[in-house]
Amino acid sequence: MSFDSARRDDPPGRSAPARRTLLIFCDSLSYYGPTGGLPADDPRIWPNIVAAALDWDVELIGRIGWTCRDVWWAATQDPRAWAALPRAGAVVFATSGMDSLPSPLPTALRELIRYVRPPRLRRWARDGYGWLQPRLSPIARPALPGPLSAHYLEKTRAAIDFNRPGIPVVACIPSVHIAETYAKSHRWRDETVAAITEWAGAHDVPIVDLKAAVADQVMNGHGNPDGIHWNFEAHRAVAELMLKGLAEAGVTPDGDH
DSSP states (O other), X not given: OOTGGGSSOOOTTOOOOSSOEEEEEEOGGXXXXXXXXXXXXXXXXXXXXXXXXXXXXXXXXXXXXXXXXXXHHHHHHOHHHHXXXXXXXXXXXXXXXXXXXXXXXXXXXXXXXXXXXXXXXXXXXXXXXXXXXXXXGGGOOBSSOHHHHHHHHHHHHHHHHHHSTXXXXXXXXXXXXXOGGGTTOOTTHHHHHHHHHHHHHHTTOOEXXXXXXXXXXXXXXXXXXXXXXXXXXXXXHHHHHHHHHHHHTTOOOGGGO
């Protein structure tokens, strides 16, 4: 079964849902708090703050380390995305942060570490990479170059628009970090911002600047101790900007209809 084959053919007898869904593709920034990862229904993270303001449901599809390329794979391969799209009121691409982070190893090679056997060798490889990453980050290439981030965002937007013509879409540009695990390096952020901003302008996609929402909290050390994830005040600030981005895309709370 493919994403396209599932596009607008609901099963017989399936009635339209009473509530719309905010379909979010994300990395860990969307569901981590000041002490670690949280369940997708935690009311303190920005996706649920936004959904509550809209009186919508949420479908949060993501994983730690996801880039815009992973969004393409999720949108076309994850049956949760296929199920959520018919009832979605809007789609949010809440990635690009990992894209802009330095990656001493190519992403495909880094991801293979989890499959190394036996476990002792896997631990050695993981620890070795953990030692190398902060030392090589200042000179490393990004996990996904900016033009490729924009390329995958457009592939995903076009596929979604084919299935749901005109559905509102909002995208994000990267947050900031002070993570020692990356030697506080973020020299590829500007390239990612420029590429995504150019793509968004060409397709009338509103942009949420995560840096504008969270920089004060993160850069002053008030976020997660890892230096990259956020506290709940930052989540509230992101939610505020996200609601503005959704309004720019034409989204209104259900109670305003």
